Amino acid sequence: MKVSKLVSFLNSKYPFKISSREPFKVLISTILSQRTRDENTEIASSNLFSKYTTPQAIADARLEDIESPIKPAGFYRVKARRIREISRIILRRFNGRVPSSFEELLTLPGVGRKTANCVLVFAYGKDALPVDTHVHRISNRLGLVSSRTPHQTEAKLKSVIPKRHWKPINAQLVQFGREICRPINPQCSICGLNALCQFRKKRLQIKQK
DNA sequence: AAAACGGGGGC
DNA sequence: GCCCCAGTTTT
CATH class of the missing domain: 1.10.340.30 (Hypothetical protein; domain 2)
Incomplete structure (x- = not known):
């Protein structure tokens, strides 16, 4: 999975808007x-x-x-x-x-x-990248990271994704995770990233057997 | 490592 | 009616 592909996909599908900065x-x-x-x-x-x-x-x-x-x-x-x-x-x-x-x-x-x-x-506009269960699960599925804990996922994501893209990542992946890349019954057939996804590939291999 | 906290919504 | 959910703290 190329990071640039993921970022442009997320930006086009889930435009980022924050309500309050107070x-x-x-x-x-x-x-x-x-x-x-x-x-x-x-x-x-x-x-x-x-x-x-x-x-x-x-x-x-x-x-x-x-x-x-x-x-x-x-x-x-x-x-x-x-x-x-x-x-x-x-x-x-x-x-x-x-x-x-x-x-x-x-x-x-x-x-x-x-x-x-x-x-x-x-x-405060600092360089932080919040990682929750959605971000953790999706990052592993896409093959962006291979980590057991959200903390490890956070460190790896920060090393792989350019800083200027950190802010919207959490909100975008949460939305993506809610409607497409769900914990169970992921909607791989209608997912715009399925051609590039390791998780999707493995699921198809399992179904073949 | 697992339990507990919880109303709301999907099914 | 049953089950899950944008985590964190306590056991």
């Missing part, structure tokens, strides 16, 4: 998006930010008043607790601003590699 909104929206479909993330995020706009407001809110608006995102109890704690930590320890280093972001509850990288690239 660090606090990016961070909270990304927390809400964990294990949650995009439509439900949007609703939950919109509900929450129409009620509270600042870290201070969320830090002072009652837990149940945070839980209620974010219910559509699922995991709403744990997410509400983490969102309020994140707001309090940001106020107390980071002078009211979302930290802009990977290490500091990882100290926030509910923030792992993927979420921290989303904040770095979408809010």
Whole structure:
């Protein structure tokens, strides 16, 4: 699989558009998006930010008043607790601003590699490449990488894909993974990349037997 | 390494 | 009604 082929395919089929670059909104929206479909993330995020706009407001809110608006995102109890704690930590320890280093972001509850990288690239324009299950699975199927963990996939992708293409990759591959390159029952027959795909080739060989 | 967290949507 | 889902933390 040639990287240039993949990039041009993704750019033509999944034009990239980011809604907010405000660090606090990016961070909270990304927390809400964990294990949650995009439509439900949007609703939950919109509900929450129409009620509270600042870290201070969320830090002072009652837990149940945070839980209620974010219910559509699922995991709403744990997410509400983490969102309020994140707001309090940001106020107390980071002078009211979302930290802009990977290490500091990882100290926030509910923030792992993927979420921290989303904040770095979408809010601060840094050279980060968030890797989730879709990116991990698809990169291996296409033969871009051969790795066991998302962390290894991230390192390999960054060495193979030019920096200027890193930002849209995650969102594009997630969308591609949802409708075509699914975890199970992948729609290989209608996939625009099937001629170049190792996974597709192996599936066909297996079917032959 | 596996479990737990969860409402919403596909089937 | 059953199963899965833009992760992270805890056991």
